[in-house]
Amino acid sequence: MSTVSNAVAQQENGPGALVTRYADDFAQVLPSHVKPDTFVRLAQGILRRDQQLARTAANNPGSFMAALLECARLGHEPGTSQYALVAFGNEVTGIEQYTGKVERMYRAGAVASVKAEVVRTRDHFSYDPATMDRPDHRVDWFGGDRGDLIGVYAYAEMKDGSTSRVVVMNRTQVMEHKAMARGASSANSPWNKWEESMWLKTAAHELEKWVPTSSEYLRDQARALGETIRTANRPTSAPPATEPAPAEPIRAEVIDGEAA
Template identity: 55%
Template structure:
């Protein structure tokens, strides 16, 4: 976002954060993926700001932080104020400001959008659940849940994996409580009362596992472009070769100053990668 956009956002601050977002809908639209409808994105963002008094206060305190968070959500094509992309207030130098945090549904959405997987499974394992998984022996975890139990116990593990479109199983990510707590400690503002770690702990466990899974599966439309390029290259290789006409004999005259034939080298230049790169973009069924 340009300095001019930030200064203009400050200028419309007195009209409220909703008016601020509407005023800069064109800026947001310029960075959105083609599948996102700008008017829908703006309407949902305005709605969540107007429903939450703390978010309204945080947006008025720092319009640039609000617009920065919304720009991040827009670039990823994720819905702000949902479990795809949280908008949360946090204290900075004693004043509330808005922070954008990608949620577990957002991580899963980016995986699906790449087009390489048929399903993504992300689940938490609680104290009374049965869980078995041995890497190298088991293709997928076995997770037994007593759905009649009133209390399945505390969060114990979380796991995530994807089923690729060819039926293969991706790497299975399994994290225990200590590993999740390490991730939480690295999350800015996770100990504040406004953090999704405090309000949506199970969802943040799932987000942590889903985020780790993104290291092992495609999460970008670049994957689809590479597939199309590969198909085009294969198609070019199997095209019938063009048969050159049989050369006819020609009469040549020798001269002492004639030069021999000049060897020519044909170079097939590789086109530069395009810009911008595509956006990187749950539980058994698609979230």
Template identity: 50%
Template sequence: MSQISNAIATRDEGNLVQQYRADFTQVLPSHIKPDQWVRVATGLLRRNQDLARAAQRNPGSFLAAMLDCARLGLEPGDTYHLVPMGGEITGITDYTGLVELMYRSGAISTVIAQVVHAGDEFTWEPGVTERPQHKANWFGDRGDMVGAYAYAVLKDGATSDVIVRSRAEIEKVKAVSKTAKSGASPWNQWPDRMWKKTVLRELAKTVPTSAEYRTLQTQATDAAAVQAPPAAPAALPAAPDDEGPIDAEFVDEP
């Protein structure tokens, strides 16, 4: 591609993001700086020409995926992936993005998600052990991936539901994925991450995530403020009688 063509492509990619800037700003969480987020999105398009061409051909699917990414407050190309497929762009939350949303809720202290290999020692007895026991030779040949699990430890020390899925169960999830057949799909580039994501998505249904938890907390606070009875006025000092005041009837001034 000539230098002139490169310059035109770069300009178009920048314009594509900038023209939707107001839409992104409206849905981005308050802790995300719109300028920085837009720069990251523009840089992603400039680095990935396949994605840029798909976005130019189908700006509607690009906008839908990017709005979803913005609403979640995730980073395009890092914790949220945009995969061009069949003339459309599909947005995929990375497993690290799911973990980030759980931590953001403020209710979780630890999230554990691991892939189990054939050479690992793995024990999980529901109703008997609180959490899975997993031993592995982390730096040696662990064999094929055979399953994955995930759980969270809440701030009060309680353990969430434990999600355990076998290889066969995870393969069923992959089989119905719209992007699994694409060479750019995370299923093909980072299969271990997608195995973790599969169990984390199930875990996310049982624990607070950012939007859910904060919304519920805000609603609860607002409801308490509306329903709380007005504060009773401070008691007034008792009027002294002819014999003089009784010590126990004094009310200290604030």
């Protein structure tokens, strides 16, 4: 009987129940395109699918909730191609994926398209920022092995027709980012399971510095537009005071040499 009671208690106080309990907190930071109920169901679904994650979340619920809160703040759905939840030791870590970073760029409203590609030894690649607004990258997509990864680049085409700053990174630079990633050497690390995606994510992360990537941009644009409208409707200067009508001239009649 005690075993059944313990199981019920764990279910009522486990990480899945904790997600439900704090649903309102998630709703406060979620942008409008993510429904709070959907967010909660997805978070609970991850726990059912990944037993290791569920155990880690139960042992360290604080790290699990912190990762979910960050996911909500960024406007992603947990456990999708946008945002992953990974157990590292006794802690749950949230990892924004490459597609999540690109999604935030599109969501901001200023970007028309995002281009990111890895470069391999047998590709043709040239880029001179002094004369080119974007790289010349030609790939023989059906020619077999393209060789080892040697670089990655990313840029955005803006809706006004301009091109953002082009981010170009070689292997050494990418490996420096990998060295800073927690658990990058473990077998379960995305760097070992999805290497090319992590290279793309690294370039997209650097591109974030040069393009709008969040809903704050839309709010700033709306605020600026509102200010423009208010300024347009505001009189440019105080209206001139109404001038009094000129006084009638004083007329005097001269009678017998005297003014009357």
